[in-house]
Amino acid sequence: MPMSPSSVSASARFYASLLVTGGVFVVLDAGSFVLRHTLPDGVRRRRVARRWLCTMARVAVRYLHAAGILDCDMAELGAIAQRRDLVLVANHPSRLDCLILASALPHMVCVTKASIWERGVLGSTLRTAGYVRHDTLLKIIGPASQALGEDCQLLLFPEGTRSRAGAEPGPIQPGFAAIAQRTRADVQVVLIETPSPYLSQGWSFLKRPPLPMRYRIKLGPDFSAPKRDEASGRALIDAVEDCFKKSSLFGREDLEHS
Template identity: 30%
Template sequence: MNRIMASLNRLWRLVMTGFCFALFGTGGLLLSLVWFNLLLLVQRNRTKRRRLARRSISASFRFFLGVTRWLGVLDYRIQNLDALRSERGCLIVANHPTLIDYVIIASVMPETDCLVKGALLRNPFVSGVIRAADYLINSEAETLLAASQHRLAQGDTLLIFPEGTRTRSGEAITLQRGAANIAVRCQRDMRLVIIHCSEHLLDKKSQWYDIPPKKPIFSVNVCERVQIHDFYDAHQQEPALAARQLNRHLQHRFTSGLQSLSGINDASALS
């Protein structure tokens, strides 16, 4: 009987996962074609329009995650959420195990900025969202540092996934140096966010229909603030050297944090 119930539950999650993908794509198109165009007409101030667009995206993500949780597709827990919501003028740096990490973080940070891959501008379901939110594009290398400095100086938070792509299951985390370079050259602190998913879901090697045997649970741990002055003194160090040292610290911190979260989840599963 238990085996039959488990099979039925997995089938239910497969069907509902397909529904949620369709819901996400449809929502992205509706936001782009209807709501964001309406904002262009009613709000001429670019800064206010960008703020409204980001708040709309965050509200949409909260609705989407609420649906996935209600349908039993997945669940998520965020520790130390108040610290994340209170951040201003710093980088939010997170690991990237699954396709919906950005969705989870942006759902609880209504006005966060984000550094995204230029390739996503060719995706019809999210390109309008990226443009309306005026996210920074990582392929615009000539202006990226100056734009990051300007936005951080005006109090924006900048969400970055320094791996550059989703983590490959079973492989060690490898960070690109972009986030560390921005932190050092803009002299801004970082807030670390470590994300762990209890099952293989929407990772680098998975398709949407690869449904795990158990409902996935996301553990999002909002960790300490990394003080940039601990790694960089403009009077004594070269920025490139400081960025390498900071990057090594981030890589070690993500690795140890994930091992800790994995151990906690394994212990919970056995208890």
């Protein structure tokens, strides 16, 4: 069955957006390369690299909006954009999550999978910006504490991996609570709501989803730094898990009918 003109147009815009976004990442890596060779390793270089990453993420997100690929409401993030020494915990429906959040949060440092650090594109940028490699909990507490000590916001996806489209969030890993206890940092829940399956677990990078992809970023509860005891840590983990489940139940339906 032949494709309709509107479907052909959507496919053309989608695949063109992949090329443009790929070009943005190449420019991002090139800028990071320049920073590594012009500034000595240290706090200043990491701060400049984070601003550069935020700028290029913003370019990518604004382009996707203009091209009709992405429709993302992240106005609520303005309330925390300048807060520092803050642990952010977010659900993880898509690989686009970090890009979207980085475009709005210039002081954000993300705990990222170790496999991303080995990639030719992006891995070196993450190292330059002081992002934290996700190995074992004992190995990430030191770098995470350093990032928070540099007045950053530390983003973690406590599910540990992306969820599948239409599925409930996965079980919550306790690492974020241990970091908040260790650093005495407050914890802000970030809820990413989308009906789009694109780049969820099992979705191919090249498979076009329905367009535009609708996202809404909401702020959940803001928890004070937990006490350094097992009960306080467990209560925080349970509260965050409950937030994720409620958002999964109600947010997707709201977006589909908006």
